[in-house]
Amino acid sequence: MALARSGKRHFLCAQKWLWLARFTRRVSLLEHGPLLLHQVGQGRNVGKHKCLLSSRLSREIPYRRKKKAEPTTLILDSQSVKNSATATEAVGFDGGKLIKGRKRFVLIDTTGATLATLVLPANAHDGQSALAWWAKLAHHPLLRQVKRVFIDGGFRGAFVEQMAKQYQIEVLVPQKVVRQVGKFCVHATRWVVERSISWLTNNRRLARCYERKISNEESFILLCNIRRIISKC
Numbered sequence: 001m002a003l004a005r006s007g008k009r010h011f012l013c014a015q016k017w018l019w020l021a022r023f024t025r026r027v028s029l030l031e032h033g034p035l036l037l038h039q040v041g042q043g044r045n046v047g048k049h050k051c052l053l054s055s056r057l058s059r060e061i062p063y064r065r066k067k068k069a070e071p072t073t074l075i076l077d078s079q080s081v082k083n084s085a086t087a088t089e090a091v092g093f094d095g096g097k098l099i100k101g102r103k104r105f106v107l108i109d110t111t112g113a114t115l116a117t118l119v120l121p122a123n124a125h126d127g128q129s130a131l132a133w134w135a136k137l138a139h140h141p142l143l144r145q146v147k148r149v150f151i152d153g154g155f156r157g158a159f160v161e162q163m164a165k166q167y168q169i170e171v172l173v174p175q176k177v178v179r180q181v182g183k184f185c186v187h188a189t190r191w192v193v194e195r196s197i198s199w200l201t202n203n204r205r206l207a208r209c210y211e212r213k214i215s216n217e218e219s220f221i222l223l224c225n226i227r228r229i230i231s232k233c
Contacts, residue, residue: 070145071109075193076130077152078105080122081201087209087217092121102209104200104221105130107137110189112196114225115142119214127159138167150174150189200224 080094083101093100105118118133130151137143148170149163160171176188200206203224211217 068145070142071115072145073110073148073150074115074143074146075108075110075150075189076105076155077190077193077197078103078126078130078154079197079201080104081206081209083209086212089212090119090121090214091209092123094122102214102217103129104197104217105133106193106196106200106221108193108196110192112192112199113229114196114200114222116140117218117221119217119221126154127157130155131159131162134163134167148172150193152190199228 080097080099080103081101082099083091087102091101092103094103099122101122103120103122103124105120106114107116108114116133116137118129120129146169150172151159153173155171156173163169163171174187174189177185178188178191179186200221203220205220206217206224209217211220
């Protein structure tokens with residue numbers, strides 16, 4: 001209480017009073033976890049550190065321990081989300097889905113953990129945006145062993161060709177239908193990313209685009225991923 005009265009309490013400093021502190025030792029992220037959470041608590045724009053905790057925590061999920069630390073197969077997808085009155089920066093209109101708002105790109109591994117995310121206006125082209133995004137992610141240490149990326153039909157074209165030519169990564173569109181209900185089809189492998197997107201939108205803060213800045217929205221997506229992973233530890 002003394003800290004609260006002094007006005008100097010960092011309510012997201014993990015060392016003393018944050019409940020996440022006891023989990024950070026288990027994932028060897030004591031030096032990075034408080035840094036990310038403290039920055040989010042003060043400005044919610046965590047910059048270059050926003051992927052660090054989320055991606056490293058993804059290695060420590062209990063049901064992932066039998067897998068390699070560095071994934072070889074990833075799944076990429078995008079989701080158009082309606083914006084609210086407070087989300088005024090980087091807003092567009094998705095003519096295909098008839099949604100005004102933003103488009104969220106998520107890159108996950110085969111366990112469903114979100115490794116990276118990108119938020120753009122809803123009118124952003126899937127293939128071109130993903131290609132420019134991958135150019136920034138290509139040197140990330142967690143993605144050094146990637147050999148294969150699963151996508152949906154919206155990413156076909158230049159993205160598939162450039163990924164094979166520049167990065168020697170095979171890009172595939174799953175065709176096998178696991179289950180079909182009416183016109184809705186569940187495709188092999190791709191259902192994992194659909195599940196991850198539903199996990200994200202189950203969080204009230206991500207049900208719509210409420211954040212004024214897209215950097216804040218990206219941070220909240222990764223924080224929701226961190227929260228889900230820690231609950232499994």
